[in-house]
Amino acid sequence: MNAHALLGQSINLCAVTLLVLAFAMIAQRRILTLIHLFTLQGLALVVATVLVAHLTGDHHLYFSAAITLVLKVVLIPILLHRVIDRLHVRWDVETLFNIPTTMLIGIVLVVFAFQLADPIASLSASIARGTLGIALACVLLSFLMMIVRAKAVPQVIGFLSMENGLFFAATAATSGMPMIVELGIAFDVLVGILILGVFMFQIREQFDSLDIRHLERLKDD
Amino acid sequence: MLPLDWILLILAAWLLIGLAGVAALRNTSFVARVLFPLGAAGALAVAAAALAALFAGPQTTILPIGLPGLPFHLRLDALAAFFLLVIGVATAGISIFAAGYFRQGEGTPPGLMCLEYHVFVASMCLVVLADDAYAFMVMWETMALSSFFLVTANHRVEAIRRAGFLYLLVAHIGAIAILLCFGVLQANTGDYSFANMRAQQLSPLWSSAAFLLAIFGFGAKAGILPLHVWLPEAHPAAPSPVSALMSGVMLKTAIYALMRVAFDLLPLPLWWWGVVLLGLGLATALFGVVFSAVQTDMKRLLAYSSIENIGLLFVGIGLGLLFKAHDMGALSALALTAALYHVISHAFFKSLLFLATGSVLHATGERSLGKLGGLIRRMPWVAWLSLIGVLASAGLPPFSGFVAEWLLLQSFLFTTGLPSSFLNMLIPLVAAAVALVAALAGYVMVKFYGVIFLGQPREPKLGEAHPASPLERLGLLWLAAGCVLLGLVPVPLIELIDRVTRVLTQDGIAATVSAHGWLLLSPTSLERASYSPLVFLLAVLAVVYLTMLVVHRFYHGQLRTAPPWDCGYPAQTARMQDSAEGFGQPIRQIFGPVFRLERQLPTPFDPRPVYRVKVEDHFWHWLYRPLASLTDRLARAFAVLQQGRIAIYLLFSFVTLILTLLVARW
Numbered sequence: 048m049n050a051h052a053l054l055g056q057s058i059n060l061c062a063v064t065l066l067v068l069a070f071a072m073i074a075q076r077r078i079l080t081l082i083h084l085f086t087l088q089g090l091a092l093v094v095a096t097v098l099v100a101h102l103t104g105d106h107h108l109y110f111s112a113a114i115t116l117v118l119k120v121v122l123i124p125i126l127l128h129r130v131i132d133r134l135h136v137r138w139d140v141e142t143l144f145n146i147p148t149t150m151l152i153g154i155v156l157v158v159f160a161f162q163l164a165d166p167i168a169s170l171s172a173s174i175a176r177g178t179l180g181i182a183l184a185c186v187l188l189s190f191l192m193m194i195v196r197a198k199a200v201p202q203v204i205g206f207l208s209m210e211n212g213l214f215f216a217a218t219a220a221t222s223g224m225p226m227i228v229e230l231g232i233a234f235d236v237l238v239g240i241l242i243l244g245v246f247m248f249q250i251r252e253q254f255d256s257l258d259i260r261h262l263e264r265l266k267d268d
Numbered sequence: 269m270l271p272l273d274w275i276l277l278i279l280a281a282w283l284l285i286g287l288a289g290v291a292a293l294r295n296t297s298f299v300a301r302v303l304f305p306l307g308a309a310g311a312l313a314v315a316a317a318a319l320a321a322l323f324a325g326p327q328t329t330i331l332p333i334g335l336p337g338l339p340f341h342l343r344l345d346a347l348a349a350f351f352l353l354v355i356g357v358a359t360a361g362i363s364i365f366a367a368g369y370f371r372q373g374e375g376t377p378p379g380l381m382c383l384e385y386h387v388f389v390a391s392m393c394l395v396v397l398a399d400d401a402y403a404f405m406v407m408w409e410t411m412a413l414s415s416f417f418l419v420t421a422n423h424r425v426e427a428i429r430r431a432g433f434l435y436l437l438v439a440h441i442g443a444i445a446i447l448l449c450f451g452v453l454q455a456n457t458g459d460y461s462f463a464n465m466r467a468q469q470l471s472p473l474w475s476s477a478a479f480l481l482a483i484f485g486f487g488a489k490a491g492i493l494p495l496h497v498w499l500p501e502a503h504p505a506a507p508s509p510v511s512a513l514m515s516g517v518m519l520k521t522a523i524y525a526l527m528r529v530a531f532d533l534l535p536l537p538l539w540w541w542g543v544v545l546l547g548l549g550l551a552t553a554l555f556g557v558v559f560s561a562v563q564t565d566m567k568r569l570l571a572y573s574s575i576e577n578i579g580l581l582f583v584g585i586g587l588g589l590l591f592k593a594h595d596m597g598a599l600s601a602l603a604l605t606a607a608l609y610h611v612i613s614h615a616f617f618k619s620l621l622f623l624a625t626g627s628v629l630h631a632t633g634e635r636s637l638g639k640l641g642g643l644i645r646r647m648p649w650v651a652w653l654s655l656i657g658v659l660a661s662a663g664l665p666p667f668s669g670f671v672a673e674w675l676l677l678q679s680f681l682f683t684t685g686l687p688s689s690f691l692n693m694l695i696p697l698v699a700a701a702v703a704l705v706a707a708l709a710g711y712v713m714v715k716f717y718g719v720i721f722l723g724q725p726r727e728p729k730l731g732e733a734h735p736a737s738p739l740e741r742l743g744l745l746w747l748a749a750g751c752v753l754l755g756l757v758p759v760p761l762i763e764l765i766d767r768v769t770r771v772l773t774q775d776g777i778a779a780t781v782s783a784h785g786w787l788l789l790s791p792t793s794l795e796r797a798s799y800s801p802l803v804f805l806l807a808v809l810a811v812v813y814l815t816m817l818v819v820h821r822f823y824h825g826q827l828r829t830a831p832p833w834d835c836g837y838p839a840q841t842a843r844m845q846d847s848a849e850g851f852g853q854p855i856r857q858i859f860g861p862v863f864r865l866e867r868q869l870p871t872p873f874d875p876r877p878v879y880r881v882k883v884e885d886h887f888w889h890w891l892y893r894p895l896a897s898l899t900d901r902l903a904r905a906f907a908v909l910q911q912g913r914i915a916i917y918l919l920f921s922f923v924t925l926i927l928t929l930l931v932a933r934w
Contacts, residue, residue: 159926163933190925194918202914 054102061095062178065215066157069188072208073153074146078136078200082127085204089119092211095178099218107226108218114233115214123207123240130244131200134251144195153188160184178219185212199250203243210236271321272329272344272397275352278310278317279393282386285310289382299378300370305739307386308363314393315356321349322767328399334406341461343399346767347532350608351396351524353764357750358516358615359389365623365743366509368736369630375422381507388414388513395521401450401460404525408446411521412439412489415514419506431501438498442488446525449481453533465533475534479541482529483548490522490578493552494887500559503571504635508626511567515574516619520611523581527604530589531772539688542590549582550701557708558862561715561855562883564637564848566625569716570618573661576709577614581607583702584676588773590691591679597775599682601766602791605777606675608765613660613668613754620657620747621716624650627740628720631733637715637848642725646733651721653744658717660751662710666801666808668754671789673706674799678791708855715851724842756801759786849881856883864889 068088075081093116100108157180164180189209193202210232285303292298321327326345334340344352366385370378391410398404416439420432454460455468470478483492491499503511530537556576563569584607591600625635627650634640644651660667680699686692725731736744754761759781766778777791784790790798834840856863864884870877909920 159929163929166933187926190918190922194915194922197915 051102054098058095058098058102059178061091061098062181062215062219064091065095065185065211066181066188069185069192069208069212070150070153072204073149073188073192073195076146078131078198081201081204082124082131085127085208086120086124088208088211089115089124092215093120095215096218110226111218111229114229118233118237119207119211122237126240126244127200127204130247134200134247136198136200144197149191149195153191156187156191157184160187179216182212182216182219185209185215188212199243199247203240203247206243207236207240270327271317271324271349272327272342274317275314275321275344275393275397276329276331276342278313279390281310282307282390286383286386289379289386291379293377293379296370296378299382300367303382304363304367304370304385307382307389308360308367311356311359311363311389313356315353315360318349318352318356319764322346322353322764331403334402338402340394340403340406341399341463342394342397342403343462344397346771347524347527348396350765350768351520351611352393354520354612354615355389355392355396355517357612358619358747359513361616361743361746361750362509362512362516362619362623363743364746365512365626365740368739368741368743369507369509369623369626371630375424376417381418381421384414384417385510385513388418388518392518392521396524399462401447401454401462401465405443405447405450408521408525409443411518412436412443415510415518418510419502419514421507421510422505425505428505431498431505435498435502438488438495442485442495445481445485445488447485449478449485449529452478452481453529462528462533469535472538476538476541479530479534479537480544482526483544486522486526486529487548487582490519490526490582491552491575492548492578492582493555494891496552496556496575497885497887497892499575500563500568500571503574503622504565504567508567508622508629511570512619512622512626515571515622516615519574519578520615523578523585523607523611527585527772530585531592531604537589537593539590539593539691542586542588542593543691543694545582545586545589546695546698547586549579549584549586550698550705551579552576552582553579553705554701555579555862557705557712558855558859559883559885560712561708562852562863564852565635566628566637566640566716566720567622567635569637569712570621570625573709573712574614574618576705577610577618580673580676580702580705581610581614583698584610584679587676587679590686592773594686594688596685597773598777599679599685600773601769601775601777602675602682603679604769604772605762605765605791606672606679608768609668609675609754609758609761610672612761613672613751616668616747616750616754617657617660620744620751621654621661623740623744623747624654624657627736627744628733631736632727632730634727634730637719639727640720640725640730641723641727641842641845642721642730643733644721646725646730647721647735649741650736650744653741653748654721655717656748656751658713660755662713663706664710665799666755666805668751671755671758671799671801673702675791676702678797681797682792711855715848718846719848719851723845726842726845726847756805757786758789758801762789849879862886 065088068084068091072081072084072088075084093112096108096112096115100106100112160183161180164183167179186209189205189212192208193205196202196205214229214232285307289299289303292303321344326343328341328343331340331342363385370381376384388411391407391414394407395404395411398407416432416436419435420428422428423432450460450465452474453465453468453470455465455470455474457464457468484495488495499515503515506514530541553576556572556574556579560569560572560576563572584603587603588600588607591597591603627647628640628643629635631647632640632643656667660669663669663673677699680695680702686695762781763778766776766781769776780793781789781791784794784798787802788794788798788800790796856865864886866880866882866884868878868880870879911917
């Protein structure tokens, strides 16, 4: 087994890690652990990107990996930690939609994602083409997490993790997006998290809780 | 300088006049006495330039305004020039009248009115000049919006706001249809210039689609059945010069656009297009005239009368299309000449009548016919000048309305030459119905004039009615002069219209008409029909004079003033005269099923009897109410989706995503 094939297998390993982490996030109740899981997912993404960059020789993917590292492994987790410290929701155990049911739906979603990715992956000439299905599954699982969570912080994390999935899909299927697009997305995510942070403080101010069920009262009858 | 440049210069000047009005926002005397007469001078100049353009060939230019890469293409051909002439001459009279009309403290400040008014007029000119769909739509919408603000000048009154909303709604629904029509006409080439649309050879299916969309879109603006509902609401709501401008001029832009699309942009017409227009026009004309006969508000009466006239115009255009589809160019030109003659004649007399109602309204503060009467003694100028308008509107010789209706009936007489027996059977019926409409229009005008100006004042306050100001009289005089002149010497105008019909149908009737000189009008041949207005006028005058002479000579020979015979019933008051309701009652009986009546009759023992009658339109209850409630119900059904829960909203996106992916995958 040569080094090339080993690296390819390592990419698959990273992909699987991403998927497992996505499931772990769905199952996790505590917000602090959720942030740790998100950081780990970012790290796996960075490793996968570096591996793809090394295999394909696309130098701009190194930059992408660097940006991801700074943003998703360092900056955003720090921001999230500060938010939950300030809001004192560090140890919040949130009420959750029945976890086993959610996991089952998640499994169906993974199967669906693989079905979906099959024709695209066979067309793609990229090295990591087998991973497209996993990437799509990550996106869908994160979306699912946004739906079933009742509080604002986990929803934000779900949103960010969806972006992780998308980024991985881009790397896996097309060996990365143009640099300008990646920079744009990175910037969007950063701005998005700042705005969501402001919103979370505002929700807290208004309702003394981060439970978004309070927002239902805003509906116009 | 070419006529088109002059016209563009005047349009710019109008904008400046409007901006000057905004600068002097509340200075009523400056706006009214200086700016509006200037605007009227501009309108005259537009008319003169349009006249010059009728003799010159088509001109085009490109205005570098609008979006980048999408400049306004303008083209001044004979059709556009004719309608500019109509806009110019009618606006000149209306602006002069408006100079004497606007007073202090009526809703919108006068300076703003001045801006909206001149933007409105300028946008109508540009609608007519536009040579690509983009410029046309922008100007069409500018026209709708500026007239909306003019209609809602008195926006503190709720009924006026409602009328304005209805107007805007119908205008926008129509605009959607027009946009789609242009979309079909450009035949997927992506080039929206009219030159490109002319070059396209659409299949019958698509050209019919474009034609029907055009009828819907332009019919909404013109007030064709069943899209007429905004007209009787918006006209009474607007200040009188604005009503005059909308009814006399703006409705004509829709007629222009319909002619442009049907005769110029579309390929050779199909025969049934003409039948559709004939049917719609006839229904509209009958509907309008019957409803105007039962109105008790003088401006609503005129608004319904406008609906009737638009119907007649549609009939003329439909007949023109029918002849053109059967390749009978000369007859098509005759029908179109009748329609175009009616366009300019209606612009004169309907503006005149709306302005006269404005003078009456200012003098008495009263719009309801039931409270007017006997004004000929207090306001002789307005009364005598509106008599001319009324006679023209009733289609009586020797005024302009007669020439138009006579030409229209003449063109009906030739339909026996059509190759289809079905049409040959159908069209005499249509001609009979048109004659009925003309007769009923006369009835309506007798009611309008008799109740307002003749008889005794029905209210004591009418004794204090003040006559119209000199500028108002000047405006009325100009429009009345138009009615008389068009009635007496029709031949020169027909020679002008000939240039338009040559564009539309490649044929005209000027050659046959001018062969007999200016005094005699004979559209086909002397043996078939001829009309000599001057001789007619002389005969009428001579008969009247001789009768008077004979009466004076052989009867008393002097005037005797005495109380009229009171039927042996001495306690008479002015309220015992025939009223508007009473006069319209036979029509209400005969055409009973057409109306939706709500009547409240007092019992004979009621000490304070009140009689109330409300005449409504079936279309409200059969078409508009169901549509409105359907929209409401649909909206409520969709409101169920609005749960207020983020999770639900996310779920919607999630399900949509999954479904989209499924569809994309399999």
